[in-house]
Amino acid sequence: MLIILCGNTAVGKDTYQNMLLERNPNLRRAVSHTTRPMRVNEVDGREYHFINVNQFMKMLTEKRFIETRVYSTIENGTSTIWYYGLSYDEVKGDGAAIAIVDHQGTLEILDNKGDIPIKVVYLAAPDDELRRRSIARNDEFAEFERRLADDKKEFIGVDKIYEFALNTHTDDHEENLKAIESLLEV
Numbered sequence: 001m002l003i004i005l006c007g008n009t010a011v012g013k014d015t016y017q018n019m020l021l022e023r024n025p026n027l028r029r030a031v032s033h034t035t036r037p038m039r040v041n042e043v044d045g046r047e048y049h050f051i052n053v054n055q056f057m058k059m060l061t062e063k064r065f066i067e068t069r070v071y072s073t074i075e076n077g078t079s080t081i082w083y084y085g086l087s088y089d090e091v092k093g094d095g096a097a098i099a100i101v102d103h104q105g106t107l108e109i110l111d112n113k114g115d116i117p118i119k120v121v122y123l124a125a126p127d128d129e130l131r132r133r134s135i136a137r138n139d140e141f142a143e144f145e146r147r148l149a150d151d152k153k154e155f156i157g158v159d160k161i162y163e164f165a166l167n168t169h170t171d172d173h174e175e176n177l178k179a180i181e182s183l184l185e186v
Contacts, residue, residue, distance in 0.1 A: 001096045002030060002116055003183055006106050007123035008155065009147040010133040012168040013100040014047070016123060019177055020098060024184065030090040030099035033059065036082035037075070040138075048084075056083045066091055067101065067108035074143045091116055096184055103154045106161060119183045122155075122162040125169035 005013045021027055033049040035056050044050045051059075059065060065085035073082050086105065091097055101109060106120055125133075127148065134144040159165070163183060166176040 001184075002091045002109070002113075002118050003027075003096060003098045003180065004101050004106050004109065004118060004120045005098065005123060005180075006101055006103055006120065006155075006158070006162075007168075008125070008130055008151040009144060010130040010137070010139070011123045011125050012133070013123055016168065016176070016180070017098055017100055019173075020180060023177065024181065026095050027184065028093075028095060028097050030086060030097040032084050032086045032090070032099065032101070033065075034082060034084045036071075036073075036084075053083065056085065059085065059087065064088060066112050067105040069102060069105050074140060074146065076140075077142075102151075103158055110161065120162040121180055121183070122158050122165040123168050124165055125167060129169045 005017055007013055017029065021029055029046070031045060031047070031049055033051050033056060035051060035053050036048075038044065038048075038050050042048070042050075060068060064087050066088050068083065068085040071082045071084070073080055084105070086099055086101060086109070091099070091109075110118060110120075130148060131144070134141075164179060166179060168176065
């Protein structure tokens, strides 16, 4: 089984994923590959598999991804492209895995899942809270605003694919965690 956490930038997907992994030793992280630079305190193989564009393109050619995303972004004031992909190797296997995937990637996984059971949880928070969190983690302002604007368009219709939506700003975090953990019991 694969549990997908999706939601706007800075909504708390990494935080919830980390809390769930800490509380559930049988749950494993399905780690995506990316060509974006590593942030402070990130570890290769934990948050992402950080690879270069040539490595990513080789994996893409070999059809090793269940989903991929391409983002035009701003890095140090310069336009650039970041590639993301979740490999089949990361989602297959025994036991439950958890992944952070955007809305379009979630749709792609649902289309390519084969016999892999998928559960989708949508995390939400108000825009002003997302901005506060983005500032706290030192995101580049222009990049955050671009991602938030993209998210507003991208998550239209998300209610048709998720098991449930959770508010990471006002809802009780313990209850949110228990709700997600209930998916592991199915």
